[in-house]
Amino acid sequence: xxxxxNLVIAAALAAPLAAPAHAEKLGLGRPALPExxxxxxxxxxxxxxxxxxxxxxxxxxxxLFSENCAVCHGEFAEGVDNxxxxxGGMDTLDRKDPLKTVGSYWPYLSTVWDYAHRSMPFxxxxxxxxxxxxxxxxxxxYSNDLVDDDFVLTKENFLDVEMPNKDGFIVDDRAETEYPExxxxxxxxxxxESVEITAHATVLDVTPDNQDD
Amino acid sequence: xxxxxxxxxxxxxxxxxxxxxxAAGALAAGAGAARAQEADPLITEVQPWAxxxxxxxxxxxxGMPIEFESDVVRRxxxxxxxxxxxxxxxxxxHALDGTITPxxxxxxxxxxxxxxxxxxxYRLMIHGLVDQPLVFTYEDLERFPRVxxxxxxxxxxNSGMEWAGAQLNGVQFTQGxxxxxxxxxxxxxxxxxxxxxxxxxxxxxxxxxxxSSNGRSMPIExxxxxxxxxxxxxxxxxxxxxxxxxxxxxxxxxxxxxxKWLRRVEVTEGPVESREETSKYTDTLxxxxxxxxxxxxxxxxxxxxxxPQMPIKHGKGPLVITGLAWSxxxxxxxxxxxxxxxxxxxxxxLAQPGQAMALTRFYLDIDWQGEEMLLQSRATxxxxxxxxxxxxxxxxxxxxxxxxxxxxxxxWVxxxxxxENVEVS
Numbered sequence: 001x002x003x004x005x006n007l008v009i010a011a012a013l014a015a016p017l018a019a020p021a022h023a024e025k026l027g028l029g030r031p032a033l034p035e036x037x038x039x040x041x042x043x044x045x046x047x048x049x050x051x052x053x054x055x056x057x058x059x060x061x062x063x064l065f066s067e068n069c070a071v072c073h074g075e076f077a078e079g080v081d082n083x084x085x086x087x088g089g090m091d092t093l094d095r096k097d098p099l100k101t102v103g104s105y106w107p108y109l110s111t112v113w114d115y116a117h118r119s120m121p122f123x124x125x126x127x128x129x130x131x132x133x134x135x136x137x138x139x140x141x142y143s144n145d146l147v148d149d150d151f152v153l154t155k156e157n158f159l160d161v162e163m164p165n166k167d168g169f170i171v172d173d174r175a176e177t178e179y180p181e182x183x184x185x186x187x188x189x190x191x192x193e194s195v196e197i198t199a200h201a202t203v204l205d206v207t208p209d210n211q212d213d
Numbered sequence: 214x215x216x217x218x219x220x221x222x223x224x225x226x227x228x229x230x231x232x233x234x235x236a237a238g239a240l241a242a243g244a245g246a247a248r249a250q251e252a253d254p255l256i257t258e259v260q261p262w263a264x265x266x267x268x269x270x271x272x273x274x275x276g277m278p279i280e281f282e283s284d285v286v287r288r289x290x291x292x293x294x295x296x297x298x299x300x301x302x303x304x305x306x307h308a309l310d311g312t313i314t315p316x317x318x319x320x321x322x323x324x325x326x327x328x329x330x331x332x333x334x335y336r337l338m339i340h341g342l343v344d345q346p347l348v349f350t351y352e353d354l355e356r357f358p359r360v361x362x363x364x365x366x367x368x369x370x371n372s373g374m375e376w377a378g379a380q381l382n383g384v385q386f387t388q389g390x391x392x393x394x395x396x397x398x399x400x401x402x403x404x405x406x407x408x409x410x411x412x413x414x415x416x417x418x419x420x421x422x423x424x425s426s427n428g429r430s431m432p433i434e435x436x437x438x439x440x441x442x443x444x445x446x447x448x449x450x451x452x453x454x455x456x457x458x459x460x461x462x463x464x465x466x467x468x469x470x471x472x473k474w475l476r477r478v479e480v481t482e483g484p485v486e487s488r489e490e491t492s493k494y495t496d497t498l499x500x501x502x503x504x505x506x507x508x509x510x511x512x513x514x515x516x517x518x519x520x521p522q523m524p525i526k527h528g529k530g531p532l533v534i535t536g537l538a539w540s541x542x543x544x545x546x547x548x549x550x551x552x553x554x555x556x557x558x559x560x561x562x563l564a565q566p567g568q569a570m571a572l573t574r575f576y577l578d579i580d581w582q583g584e585e586m587l588l589q590s591r592a593t594x595x596x597x598x599x600x601x602x603x604x605x606x607x608x609x610x611x612x613x614x615x616x617x618x619x620x621x622x623x624x625w626v627x628x629x630x631x632x633e634n635v636e637v638s
Contacts, residue, residue: 043485114485
């Protein structure tokens, strides 16, 4: 984070804007009650923090997925029309038009559990119980060939599941790979010998008309 | 005005209406009357608006743009997403000037639609690694010391459809996932200090109240630096579609982090790695490895006119070239414009000195003699970063990225004044 620290220091050195001085607390707001925090604090982190007790099987997940998710995501999580595909795309990340799914792309299982539980089904969010969510996540793993059909996902074995692309991410490295290259003095004259048009937007003709859409 | 006067005004109006009809006919006959030798009836004839009444002060308690500007609106691209409920539209930047984006045409991105949340029903919770978890009402927020700040918000996917090549023929679609507003609110730092951040608190997770429950993690340094909990934009309440009654502003960082309908700030030890910071908003490089935590929006600019939606209609002679420039890493210090696809560049004029993390308007006034042009703009910010070409970006990242395309845009302006989105060598 040293890069970030520099940024904060630079900001502090810049001419100060008229910011209010924070001397002491104002005593505004009220203490949050434990049950209020529990009601909203639903996020789940990669180390499992936030996961409730519970479990669910691939078999139960298949039924639940079919009832709650398949209209948009397909019976096998393969996606319907333009709706997101949740399965498939293994080994496509370094090819043209990679297919990014839970199986091929997502680094953490916690994200799947958290998103399904908090944000899905689309239009009826926050209705899945903990057990239902374990089951549905188990089924999504099965659809991606990551577990067998007799698999049961539980809070206890949650961290044992290996996500194929868990090592596929690096922290933003633009400061090393781009900023030096893109911070050279700008060319003003004779910057290139010739200029050819290499692509036209009108060829594709995908721009909406003026009136609608 | 008494009754009698009003009667005579009405009849004048009627007479005038007939006269105006005749004038319109004359105009059609001598097309381009303003430039012809004949006198312009718009000047020589008394026009209805110069004689009768306009609207009274009770006609529009909240005014909308005049009907003649009805095409200056947000537009969406149907094929981009499966559904308009989780989708995006685009700011008509081609038709705007100055730097402040009116709220009514500032682009929208929702993940579960724009919800209606009353101030009375609004609650903000701060919890996690704090000394005292707190709940604030909207009224509570209004009692904290306030600040005013102007910031751009750019979606990380702005220009994303252009990664593989020129696609959409209009700056509204290619660079229009951006807006710039003056916000009023309370710094997140003020609220975090009210709760008291524990030393183990290294990150915050911020979350919205809508059904998408959109949430993002950010380092505590950013949260304590310049992040704003805003409840006004351009002087008035936020619009529903921008998170009424309260949204987060994360200056210089990608729009997805600017949580709307902000309901929760959790101080944590590490990042949550939510769907929006793993599955989305990560940048896949040529070798299949993806960058994460690419929060900052790099320096970028674009010519908004002329452009495909803003062809030159006035013929040869003086031409105003204008556009917008911005940087999430600081202030824009200069913008260069090329008329020949990047062979030669000349400095444009900044309408105002660049302001950190806000839009800057630039102008270049030229004498256009009907020649074809390959128009480009290139911004530099106060870190010394110079906006790269799309090909420079592709050389580093490959062609599979979606987000963070800040490459130079080219408009091919033809002899007839029409413009097209192209790419050049």
